[in-house]
């Protein structure tokens with residue numbers, strides 16, 4: 246291995262996984278166990294010290310928020326949160342000072358001192374250590390999520406962090422253990438759980454409309470190949486580096502979160518084991534070669550295949566239901582966040598849009614029938630905040646609905662809709678899929694991050710039944 250390649254791996258923080266262990270399509274038939282640290286971590290058993298599911302932390306009348314990482318995603322979050330009553334944006338941290346200043350400029354209302362932390366790559370620690378924050382909102386690249394979240398919780402802050410919460414089994418456990426130890430919430434910002442069709446199907450499932458759930462499917466399919474090589478799009482080409490170093494489903498939670506809620510995963514059910522398969526890399530290496538011809542910095546990516554275009558993972562739950570997840574960010578095809586539910590009585594599918602529902606094997610319901618169903622089954626949270634969320638926006642409104650509910654729960658001392666067990670179990674599919682792909686699609690156990698508490702944990706409140714719910718717009 247050349248010096249350049251070694252230093253790239255070291256710099257990218259991705260040494261030790263993926264490229265180093267040869268989990269690419271070059272190695273189709275497993276000869277010896279690969280990435281075995283993942284399997285070993287996945288089979289370790291821990292016990293719970295405190296159950297964060299359903300835990301209501303003390304009320305926080307004004308939630309003082311500090312943001313870390315305000316690139317594309319984080320700066321939009323600053324704008325959204327500045328429009329929620331009971332929020333004070335006290336700090337914004339980014340290693341790129343211009344990004345922090347831009348994000349501050351997106352604040353829409355008064356009462357947000359927004360001190361900037363931009364001195365160096367560790368300045369976020371200073372923000373976490375200060376007493377003027379209740380919530381640290383993290384939207385950096387993936388490799389920093391767990392470290393930042395754990396440090397923030399240890400400093401007594403609740404955490405909201407972008408997807409995925411972590412990229413290793415160890416870090417998923419560390420998030421759980423830190424949240425339990427500190428009694429601080431660790432909410433992974435899986436916005437798809439707040440999309441309108443997903444919430445409708447969740448409510449339908451809870452009312453028994455689908456009967457028993459036989460099978461669910463979810464996906465993140467988005468052609469962002471060009472953007473991998475665009476310095477303007479993401480900090481330090483972090484998404485390209487991930488796809489060069491790891492082969493599996495790197496972004497499982499958009500597809501998985503909503504179907505796990507339908508299947509009551511961590512709240513009456515759990516994911517037991519999974520297996521995963523990746524297609525060959527048909528495009529990324531070719532693109533890297535084209536880019537390397539124009540720009541030497543991409544040569545390191547042109548040496549061998551990167552992550553296969555398509556990853557398919559299959560998961561079995563304790564209830565006997567199956568989940569099929571897909572991930573493809575490089576093939577030229579229409580965008581899809583597939584959300585499919587197949588029950589003993591009814592069926593639902595979103596993507597292609599609009600979402601459709603069928604009862605039995607007959608045709609999908611007509612648009613008039615869909616309207617009637619929506620009138621009857623739209624959950625309370627959508628009735629309360631859905632229209633406003635559409636006006637403020639963020640992926641059609643789901644981003645705002647998610648942020649609003651996060652603040653609502655913190656202000657009113659309510660349990661979180663998505664807790665640390667959801668963050669860990671939805672994210673862990675990433676590293677587990679890497680192991681399975683590297684080992685000929687062999688099955689691997691999904692850790693039970695609740696340590697058995699899933700049997701008694703209750704589903705979250707989508708009807709805003711708790712009378713205290715009152716956070717609103719500024």
Ligand SMILES: NC(=O)c1ccc[n+]([C@@H]2O[C@H](COP(=O)([O-])OP(=O)(O)OC[C@H]3O[C@@H](n4cnc5c(N)ncnc54)[C@H](O)[C@@H]3O)[C@@H](O)[C@H]2O)c1
Pocket residue numbers: 313314315316317318319338339340341344365366367368369384385386387389407408409434435436478479480481483
């Ligand atoms: N939920 C969604 O729909 C959605 C959509 C897009 C992105 N995301 C997630 O949001 C996160 C960020 O994605 P993005 O597209 O905004 O990436 P980005 O590269 O635009 O933003 C990341 C920011 O983190 C900053 N950063 C890097 N190191 C830092 C450090 N040490 N201290 C402080 N700041 C640091 C960078 O300067 C950059 O501004 C990712 O986890 C991604 O998966 C989620």
